Amino acid sequence: MEPRNPSEISELFCYDLPTRPLEGAGKILVSGASGYIGGRLVPELLARGYKVKAIVRGDPLAYKNTWPGAEVTRADALRKEDLRQALSGIEIAYYLIHSLHLGAKEFEKADILAACNFREIAQEQGLKRIIYLGGLGDVRSKLSSHLRSRAEVAAALRKGKVPVTVLRAAVIIGSGSASYEIIQHLVRTLPVIFVPGWARNKCQPVGVRDVIKYLVGALEAPRTCGESFDIGGRDVLTYEEMLRIFSRLLHKTTLFLPLPLVPLKWYAYFASLLTPVPHSISRCLLEGLKNEVICRNDAIKSLLPFEPLSYKEQIVRALSREEQDRVSTRWSDAYHPYYEFSLKLNEIKAPANYTVSYHLFTQKSAEGIFRSFCRIGGRRGWFYDNWLWRLRGTIDRIFLGAGTIRGRKSYSHLKINDVVDFFRVEDIQENRRLLLRAEMKIPGRAWLEFKVDEEKDIRKLSVIAYYNTRSILGKIYWYACLPLHHFVFQRLLDGIEKKG
Numbered sequence: 001m002e003p004r005n006p007s008e009i010s011e012l013f014c015y016d017l018p019t020r021p022l023e024g025a026g027k028i029l030v031s032g033a034s035g036y037i038g039g040r041l042v043p044e045l046l047a048r049g050y051k052v053k054a055i056v057r058g059d060p061l062a063y064k065n066t067w068p069g070a071e072v073t074r075a076d077a078l079r080k081e082d083l084r085q086a087l088s089g090i091e092i093a094y095y096l097i098h099s100l101h102l103g104a105k106e107f108e109k110a111d112i113l114a115a116c117n118f119r120e121i122a123q124e125q126g127l128k129r130i131i132y133l134g135g136l137g138d139v140r141s142k143l144s145s146h147l148r149s150r151a152e153v154a155a156a157l158r159k160g161k162v163p164v165t166v167l168r169a170a171v172i173i174g175s176g177s178a179s180y181e182i183i184q185h186l187v188r189t190l191p192v193i194f195v196p197g198w199a200r201n202k203c204q205p206v207g208v209r210d211v212i213k214y215l216v217g218a219l220e221a222p223r224t225c226g227e228s229f230d231i232g233g234r235d236v237l238t239y240e241e242m243l244r245i246f247s248r249l250l251h252k253t254t255l256f257l258p259l260p261l262v263p264l265k266w267y268a269y270f271a272s273l274l275t276p277v278p279h280s281i282s283r284c285l286l287e288g289l290k291n292e293v294i295c296r297n298d299a300i301k302s303l304l305p306f307e308p309l310s311y312k313e314q315i316v317r318a319l320s321r322e323e324q325d326r327v328s329t330r331w332s333d334a335y336h337p338y339y340e341f342s343l344k345l346n347e348i349k350a351p352a353n354y355t356v357s358y359h360l361f362t363q364k365s366a367e368g369i370f371r372s373f374c375r376i377g378g379r380r381g382w383f384y385d386n387w388l389w390r391l392r393g394t395i396d397r398i399f400l401g402a403g404t405i406r407g408r409k410s411y412s413h414l415k416i417n418d419v420v421d422f423f424r425v426e427d428i429q430e431n432r433r434l435l436l437r438a439e440m441k442i443p444g445r446a447w448l449e450f451k452v453d454e455e456k457d458i459r460k461l462s463v464i465a466y467y468n469t470r471s472i473l474g475k476i477y478w479y480a481c482l483p484l485h486h487f488v489f490q491r492l493l494d495g496i497e498k499k500g
């Protein structure tokens, strides 16, 4: 199906793909659909006229408006029964499952188990093809745990009878990608960048739009079935060159000084303090910089002949997407590691044992008030006392929490599961309610609710903090924060009302 109008064309990555949509492909399954790549692949497939079944671990209803037309179903790849139901009736599946959020100790085990389950159930359900996006890196060399795991997942999937197309990519650059945000924040915040020895290794960054084109193209070019391909952008660069080019594009004067002996562990820790990407992810990604990740086989070029973007073009497109507030997926979209334990406020057995609520009455409209509290956090901040919120965020980051530096994907709109600094949206009801679940390091579970209620011809705006703890430390924390909450929440209400 051709895109219909020029604005739609500019939104789509695959409009100039040299392949045609596959006839009779049946329903295409996208696993890892809530992730950075999966979330961009689903709309492209829908726009090309495919029927799509997306699997997620969260609430499928949360994706109702994100991918109209797609069937969204809940499945955890660690549970074979879930996969059996999800893969029933499917012939072609994308495998984009990855658990990097679990951190260095946990993700490898989880990823290999998920891949083995997927292979087994795919074979049992008679799938005809799997398409997997993995990582570049020479498997004969000593790879970082992250790159090794990408290769192990490919090998695990290929052990079955279902043919697997493997696409291997290095760093993916696009608005919202973890690597892009790390580079951007380092360049924006540091006047002096110390360059470790491994920053001279070579990499072939690829733009997210080209990755999506290769993924869709692999589906539409039957000769890719069962084969492995390296995919990359136009340039081969060292990581230092990537930082320098970014700095020049931002018209910044950055001093680059060699610092050959800095241990990667320290670098990863400081990178996580200065960038929105949490330590669990940045450490795994930075470890991978010790390996050269460039394309060794260019067979994909003859099957999918299009010119990929240069590194500069990738950056410029990402910057302009951010500028226009059109970041469609972000690394933070995949769930927090503790998602299984993050019971919703309405799911906890006993009501939250500590609550505090503040409210004010206003003549302003419910729409205005709702719009105002949906703009909190990120680059706009928290109306007043931003330094206090930022201080709390920095303390959280020092202890490897999410921190306020995590920001938000869009500064103008929110949906369920989006992050807002160290919170995540748990519920949102148009012109009524925003419920945020805390993901900072605290001895308990916490939520912050914003509500606007109609009372005759006046509106009541409330901010309510809920806290659930059983530990002594948790109780001390609550009472220690109370005076601060009193001060901060009152002013937060004023700020919301003023901008409403």
Ligand SMILES: NC(=O)c1ccc[n+]([C@@H]2O[C@H](COP(=O)([O-])OP(=O)(O)OC[C@H]3O[C@@H](n4cnc5c(N)ncnc54)[C@H](OP(=O)(O)O)[C@@H]3O)[C@@H](O)[C@H]2O)c1
Residues within 6 Å of the ligand: 031, 032, 033, 034, 035, 036, 037, 038, 056, 057, 058, 075, 076, 077, 078, 096, 097, 098, 099, 100, 101, 114, 133, 134, 135, 150, 169, 170, 171, 172, 173, 177, 178, 179, 330, 331, 333, 334, 335, 336
């Ligand atoms: N992004 C990059 O820069 C990059 C670069 C090179 C290669 N790649 C490769 O591209 C692939 C996709 O990466 P990505 O960046 O899109 O990852 P991502 O944003 O971290 O998303 C991972 C996805 O996997 C899902 N998932 C994790 N464990 C699962 C389980 N047990 N059952 C079902 N779903 C599960 C997550 O769902 P939840 O939301 O429920 O957690 C999420 O949708 C990976 O193989 C990665 O190696 C990515």
